[in-house]
Each structure stands twice: as structure tokens, then as C-alpha cells.
Amino acid sequence: MRREIPLIITSFVGFLFVIRFFIPHEPFASMENTASSWIQVIKAFAIWLGILNLLKISGEKIYKKDKGWGFAAIVIASFLAISIAGFFFPFWETRTPGDSFIEHARKFQYPGTSFDWFYTYVYTPLSSTMFATLAFFIASAAFRAFRARSFQATLLLLAGFIVMLGSVPVGNALFSWLPQGWQVSDIADWIKNYPQVAGQRAIQIGIALGIISTSLRLILGVERSHLGGEG
């Protein structure tokens, strides 16, 4: 029950998606469609699972007064704030005439709703800034690692150097004495269009083969690590 049924489901669904590619005839098309709708629902629940897990852990931390339980409380408070804004706003915001309650509720992220306020003034600055700090880290990584310590490292350095210069207009301006067609941006374009594409293709083929064989093992049921050890 615990291992066999999941294995059968994986094989069945995997095989269906493969065979559907080659067989246009019904009932395969409809079966794939139905399976796809279900997966959309399951994936949505999987995201909820992550969220509930987070709440559970934070709750435990607060309950046991673990180190940093105050921050866990802030996590739960901000979760509640935005969720209430998302789910309960239909009660305090005026309904457009003619809308049913559910139609009204579905406008939860319209401009001007409290949910949109959280999105624009809390979620957006936090997530954007978190991502933006990468600008600092990429500079320090370049400084530290782009050193001509060996032939390989020099190739890495040169490719990075030329592409960096070629990405901004100032690169061409600095080396404007280079002949037409051999400007820094031209060389950078050449590098990213040819040697880089070649290298990527080689990597991609290897990865594709790896994914194919892993998928095959999953469908055949010989790869079982995703089921975990127990039961």
C-alpha cells in the first residue's frame, strides 16, 4: 500500500504522458487533459503544504519559547495580516452593484484593495531588495575569482571581461579605435553566440540525457529514492 500504489501511479501517469505524445487518438488526449487539471490542483495544495509547514514550525517555536521565538511571532503576524486582507476584504470594501459575493471576492487584488497595498508596499520592496543585494555580491565574486591564475582561469576571466565590456555602451566608446565590425560589443556578441552556445549545447545534451534516464527509471519504478526509506 505505502510503496506499491505510488509506484503504480507514477508509472501509469508517466507512461500516459509519454504515449500521448505519439498517439493522437482518444481516449489518450482526454486522459492527459484530466490528469493535467488534477496536477494543477495537487501543485496548488503542495504550495499550501509548504506554507502550513512553516506555520507549524513557527507555532512550535513560539509555544516552546525557543531562541528567536519573537521573530517567529512576527512571521505569523504578517502572514495573518496579508491573509486577512486577502480573504476578508469583501466584508469591509463596498461591492460593485451587480456583483455576487464571490465575484466581489475574486477582485481581491484589484488596485486599491488592502491586499494590493501589501503587495505593492510590503511584498514588492522586500523581495526586490533581497534580490537586488546580488549586485553587491556579484561584484565581490568577480573581484575575488577573476584572476589569471591558470590558463583555464584566464579564459574564464577574458570571456567575462569582454562580455561585461560589450554589454554596456561605454565598452565601445573606450575602444572606439577598433575597426568597424570588430568593436567590443561585436566580439562580445560573437562569444555569446558561438563558443558560449557550443559549450552550453554540450552541457545541455549531458543534462538532457541525465534527465531522460532519471525519468525513465522513475516511470519504470526502479528509482525509488523519492519514496523515502520507511514503510
Added chain:
Amino acid sequence: MVSLTIAGFLTLGIMSFVYKDNPVYKLCESIFIGVSAGYYFVSIFYQSLLPQLTDKIGITGELSDSALAYYRETGSLASPQWFNLIAAVLGVMMLLRLVPKIGWIARWPLAFVIGSTAGLRLIGELQTNIMAQIQKSILPLWDPQYIDGSLNMAASVGHSLTNIVMVAGILTGVVYFFFSKEHKGVFGGTAKVGIWFLMVTFGAAFGLTVMSRMSLLIGRLDFLLRDWLHLLG
């Protein structure tokens, strides 16, 4: 204005991390974790579960009558509506992972997702990243270029060299990823050329990324200086 100030302080709070880990950063981080969890919690409900589940079953169906009529008419969704209840059951099974004793039941829906991913990937990778790439890797090593009807030597050599670089890069790269033979002798040498190509690939990818990361910070600075503090015109 109050809103912008809150956004501004949150921005500065996160940015302070690059100097040093500090309590203000921890505070912003906790708010972030909570708000983003809540954001997904709400969006998933309205944008995925309502249309894919309750609308199709008919609980909130007054909105999608025409959609349902469409299904009945074309039969493109061959299953009757109640079939979608199975999806709901599978979804709830997923959540049972939270209960330690019966957590194993989540393997059923998980198997569903894994099966579909495996099936789609098996064909997708083969089609897009292998078959299509073989076709694209077949390049003429001598690629004559004609300008106004006559052979242009410089352009021909240029194009041919480029093609040679492409083919050499792909093939030596593939040799590097060959695991059945040790990297020795000629084979090892070829693999080494493959590494050089990989190095150029990584260097170029890194170089291109710098732009991207700088863009992100420019976006934030634009917000701080223009939208919040009105220092920019």
C-alpha cells in the same frame, strides 16, 4: 506617503544586510517570510483552486456556466464534473504530510506529480535538447559566402572558422562529459579543449549576469531616490 515610507524603510532594512547581519534585517526578513507565505496562500486559493476545483465541480459555478456548457458541448473534458473531486482528495492527501503518523499517504498525489513530470521531461528533453540540437549542430565547415555573386574570401573564412569553432566546441564538450573512458592521451587532450570551451561559456554567462544584477539594484535605487525621496526629476 506613509505607504512609501514603509516601503522605503523595508528596502533599507534588507539592504543593511550587506554591511552586517543585524536585528533590523532579521525583523524585515521575518515580515518577508510571513507576507510571502500569506501572499501565496491567498493567490493560490483564488487563482488556482477556485477556477480549477470549485468552479469545475460547480460549488462556485455561477461564474463558469459558459465554461461548463463548453465542456458539455465539445466534450473536451471527457470526465463529468464530480471527477474533479478526486483532485481535491489528492490535494488533501498532500496536506496530510503534516500529520506524522499518516504522512505516507502524501506519496499518492506526489507520485502523480512525479509521474507527469517524468513523462513530460522524457519527451521534452529528447525533442528540444537532443533531437533539435543534433540538427542544429550540423554546420558546414566550409561555408562559402557570396557577395554580389562572387566568392568573398574573407567572409567565407570568417564564417567557416565560426562554424569550426561551434562544431569543435560541441564535440569536445561532449567528450568531456564522457564517463566510460579515462581522460588520458588524445582523448584526454580533447576533453581538455572541451573544458576550455566550458570556461568561456561560464565566463560569458557570468559577464552577462552582471548587467542583470546591476539592473535590480538600479530599480531599487530608482525607487528610493525618485519615488520615495523625490530627489530625481
Added chain:
Amino acid sequence: MSLPETPTPRTGQDFWERLAQLDRRIIFAFIFLALAIPLFFTIRQPIAVSPEGRAYFEAIENLPAGSKVLLSFDFDPPSSPELQPMAEATFKQLLTKNCKLVVIALWPQGPQQAEKALAVALRDPQFKDLKLEYGENYANLGFMAGDEVVIQKMNSDLPSTFPSDYKGNATLSLPIMQGVKNYKNFDFIINFSSGFPGTREWVQFCVDRSGSKMIAGNTAVQAPENYPYVRSGQLKGLLAGMKGAAEYETVVGKPGKGVSFMGAQSVSHLVVILFVILGNIAYFASRRKK
């Protein structure tokens, strides 16, 4: 694969060695200034347009007037500095061609980003008199979970994949969606993406399976991964990051934020490059000593 060891810090270093291991916060400060100061000035610089960027523009330009276009917004606010200017300019070009626009999203934040970009485009005076109507000229079908499965499913049935739009209307009640069944009913597909699911999945499950024509706007990070698809013709054009946006604005002839931010980009790149050179000088100088 590995690069040679990074020298480990020791005590009693000379100037070059200390420079080689500069505190990264000094670099951080320089980067901050290099990005902030240029924002106060307008730096005029010529912008060279890459072939992929030009192809992107021309692909849209060559669409017959009134074409039906599907746009997928697969990114979130963190990537908006790169992708939002592209999306805005693309909307404008599509609207001047009187195209009918259907927006979908595979990332939950996508629909809101699309609304914001569309609002900017519609504010443009040239579209004021056109009386563009929701449902008739454009529609936003919102977000759907399921990643590549969603792309795959739209090959056979788009309306059942997105049963209702972002505002809660039934998709099939929108005039613009009349007769739309799958990708074949769209003349063109445009994808703005910053990760997974994104352009790679669109090529795999939409372009390769339905034969649709597609162009994409990517973050500069993601673009290298997708250049091979442009070379092989699976993508008709590709805009890469803020520079892509600036190129596009240049080709369209309407400089916007993309162009104006390129000044800060130039200066910050120069700073990074100078630090790399400095690092190498320090490295060789300290090595010669030994």
C-alpha cells in the same frame, strides 16, 4: 571542476597582498555609488542593437495588423526592473499594430505585473482615442499553478486551462476569446520570464509541439540559456535584460527607462572591471615578491 585555490588570508601582509584580499564592503560601497550617482545625470550614449533585439522588434513589426497575441508573464517584482520596461514597450508596439492581446501568467505575481505594464501603455496619449476595451482588445486571464503542465495543456484546450479571467469573468464569455481553442488560434506568442517555468519550458512544450512562433524577453541572467534557441530558430527574437529593453526602446524610437538606466549600467560595469584589473595587478605583484 575547480579553479586553483584562493589564497588564504595571513598576517603580516604587504600592500599588494592586502589589496588582493580587500574587504568586500569597500567594493560594495563603490558599487552603490556607481549606481546611485549616474541616476542624477542624463548620460547620452549610443546604444548598439543586437541581432536578437532587432529580430524581436521585427517579428512584431511583421505581424499583420489585428493579429491575436498571447503574452505570458512569468516573473515577479524582483525582476521587474529588467522585464517591466520591455513589457511596457512591447504592449505599446502591439497596440499600435492594433493587435488583440491575451495575457496569462505561470507565476502568481504575473497578472499584477501585466496590469501595471498595460496601465502604463494605455496611458500613452496615442492610444487615448482608440477606445481600447477590456475583453474586446485585451484580456488578462490571470495566474494558474501547474508550471509546464499548464503550457502543455493549452496545446489541446486553452479555455479549460484558464476557465475564468483575472477579474472572475468566464473566459469564454470574453469576445476576444471567441473561437480560441489552443495555440493555433494565436498568431504569435510572447513570453517574459525570469526563471522556471519560463522560456525554456515554453519552447519545449509550446513551440516544439504546436509550431507556434514565439519571441521572449528574458532577464540578462536567463538569456544565455536561451540564445541557442534563437540560433536554432525555435525563438524568433530575444531581449536580454535592461540592455535588451534599451535596445528595443531605441529601435522603436521611444527612449524610456531602459535607455536612461544604461548610464548607471555603464559606470557600474566600469567599476567592476576596474576592480577585476586591480585584483589581477595585486595578484601578480604579490606573486612576484614570492
Added chain:
Amino acid sequence: MRKLFLAALLSTFFLISFSFVSAQTPPAPVTNLTAKDTPSDKGAQVDLSWTASPDEQRAENPVIGYQLLVALSSDSPFVAVGKADAGASGATAKDGLKNDQSYYFKVRAYAADSSFSESEVAGPATPTGQWWNTQPNYIWIFVGMVMLVGFILYNIRKAGKEELYIRPIAGINAIDEGIGRATEMGKPILYICGLGDAAQAATIAAFSVLGRVAQKVAQYQSRLIVPCYDPIVFSICQDVVKGAYLNAGRPEAYNEKDVFFVTQDQFPYMAAVNGIMLREKPATNFYIGQFYAESLMLAETGFQAGSIQIAGTDQLIQMSFFIVACDFTLIGEEMYAASAYLSKEPEQIGSIKGQDWGKVVFASLSLLGVVSALLEHKIGFFEMLKKVLLAE
């Protein structure tokens, strides 16, 4: 008032005369209409093709679109079954068609003023579903799939019986050294499985490597910290680590609190892991699995904390960051190979062998194609081969 009346009169006159003129010139009909069952489909559709009306081009009152009409016999009334834009030379009729029923078709060319003309009747055509997609592209993919699947299955079988050779991968030693270093320093090891879910090949490889690392850690009696991103991956990691401690004969040393779920959101997750690095100062960090933008920040913070860092991913862009910022990086397929090498499972070793065979075929086909492209005009055989390969 009089002016208005005059204007109304005039415009009415023009309208009438205009429609009069154009009504007299309905567009030329489409010609050469053919109807055929759509190949390689699930049925219930028919492909129509035609030569467009020449009046698409005329300046006045041009053809603006076509309407497809269907009937059960050539003389019964026709009903609309779809439409096509001007410029089209074919369309698929599908609204309401049923399998195994013959249909007759006509196409109406519409001019801007709604005048129209009808083509000759085409048909009968009988829509049926096909049991196999016969487009050349699909056949080649099928051939490729059968071949690859055969390679992999054959080698898995073979690996079950005898030992197959896989060359030593440089990263393997780095993994062992990393564990040794942690033991010497008395500091913990941090293991990150990436952001992928349990269905991703990279995550599955990460489980294998984790099993090996955990077993060594259990033997050497050092500490292993595994913060997880995905709730499912988290519970699998728990099982893997617990199992490895059991295998090493030290189940009592397994500390449940060291394998934990953080949060399923990229940047908050990264922020939390960064915090762990700065506080615990692990001797060695492993990043194996699917990584995105967080890769560089993790690696930079890890460097700051003084850790040795070993990475492996199948995300192209992140590889470049790992190469730059980590001490050792397993590139793409190397990660799968390392996982096979460490696990010693015949399924994995056999897969790697099968993949190698696939690469040989890939390289040979490309080489053959390149040579034939070079000799394009000289040897007919190669040209033919290339045509076949390119499915021209």
C-alpha cells in the same frame, strides 16, 4: 437645420450608391478547394485547403475573410463550421464534426461590405482519429526514444551482472576531503538540496550524494546540518540521513533537529541559510541540486564564513557562479555521474553507461552530418543522409 438636412441627404445618397456599386461586384470565389481528414490527430476535424480569392488584393471592397461551410451531402443545406482570415490558404474545420461520418465542404469569401461568393463543393471527407502520429518529426523522436531507452535498459541489466567502468570523477575526492576537513576541525557540514521538488533529476541525484555524505559523517562522528526548502524533499532527506546513520551502525547519533524544514520561498530560505552559515561556521558546504539566483549569495556568504564549498547543479547559469565562487563544482551531468559513482547502484551506473552510448550516437550523427555538409555537392549518399537527418 437646412445644412444638416442636406448633409444627411448627401451621405445617404453616397451610402446607397456605394453599397449599390459594391453589391454589384461580389468577390471572386476561392478555387481548388480540397477537403482531407486531418492527419495525425484525435479525429473530428477536416483540413481544408484552397487557392485564395484574387480579390484579397483589390483596392476597393477587398476580401476580408472566409467562412467554412459543411453539409452531410452535396445538395443539402450548408451550415457554418468555422472561419479563416484573409490571406489564409487553408483551415481546419472542427466545430461539431463527428468521426466516421462523411462531410461536404464549401468556402465563402466575404468582402468588406458582406457580399460574398461561394466555392465549388469539396468532399466527401471523413474525419477519423489516428492511432499513431506519423509526422516525420514524431517518428524521429520515437526512434530516438526507443534507442535511448534500449541503451539504458541494456546497460542497467548488464550493470546488475558485472561491474561497469566509470572513470573516477575529480569531485568524488573533493567530497571525501570535505568531510575529512570537517572532522579535523570539529565543525559541522552543511548540505543543501537546492530548490527543486522531489521529481527533479537534480534533486534525486542530491539524495544519493546526501546518503553517502551522511554515512561518512556518521562514521567520522561529525555533525551534518540539512536545512530544506521543499516539504516533501525535507521528509525524504530525513529518511535518507536516518537510513545512512543506521547503515553506519550509529543510529543513536542521528539528531532529528539537524534535518529541518525552513520555508518554501526562495529569498527567505536563502536568508535563513546565510544566517546558519554565519552562526555555525560550517567547515564544508555542499550545494547539490537545482539552484537559482540564490546560488551566488549562498556561495559568497559561505566563503565569508571560511567554508570549503562543493557544488553541483544542472542549472546552466548557476554553474558559472558556483565555478567562480566555490572550491569545487560538478557540472551538469557530472553531478548525475557522481551520484551513480557514490551510490554504486546498478540502475544508476547502467544509466550513465546508456547516456554515454547516447553521446556516442549524438557525436557520430553530428560528425557524419558535418562531413556530409562539407561534401554536399560531391557525394549524393551523404546529401541524402543529411536530408533524412534534417527531415527536409
